[in-house]
Amino acid sequence: MIVLGPVVLILSFLGMEFMAWFTHKYVMHGLMWRFHKDHHQVEKGFFERNDVFFMIYAIPSWLLIMLGSMNGLWIPVWIGFGILAYGICYFLIHDVYIHRRFKWFRDVDHPYFYAIRKAHKIHHKHLGKEQGECFGMLVVPRKFYQEAKKTYMLKKEKK
DSSP: OTTHHHHHHHHHHHHHHHHHHHHIIIIIIIITHHHHGGGGSOOSSSOOGGGHHHHHHHHHHHHHHHHHHHTTOHHHHHHHHHHHHHHHHHIIIIIIIISOSSOSOOOOSSHHHHHHHHHHHHHHTOOSSSSOOOOOSSOOOHHHHHHHHHHHHHHHHHO
């Protein structure tokens, strides 16, 4: 079980990228647009209604970890930790790196991180719930990565 656990955690983490893409496109830009709308508009204040989605992912993670631990079911515990790991990654990349809600670090000098920011900017160019694109966080369209890589190489050549 010790070997299987980290594999389940990694698969859960990777699965969360699809889950995040799906819920972002069909739930946040659909049924729950009311909560996500303020994330696409500049409004005063630190918190957004959009922050409710933190709980939508945190609660299942917590329940899987807690209930799995209480009942000796380790697969749900590892799944819960995979969801938690994705949540931490999401917070660091989306809230800290992309939106700068916390001023903890500046740009990471790597084409992949430039591509993530570009894809997110493309997503935010649409203020309404329709016509959205780039709903994922970690997987970005290849064209943005290739564009970022070219820019990165040109910057390196100038130095």
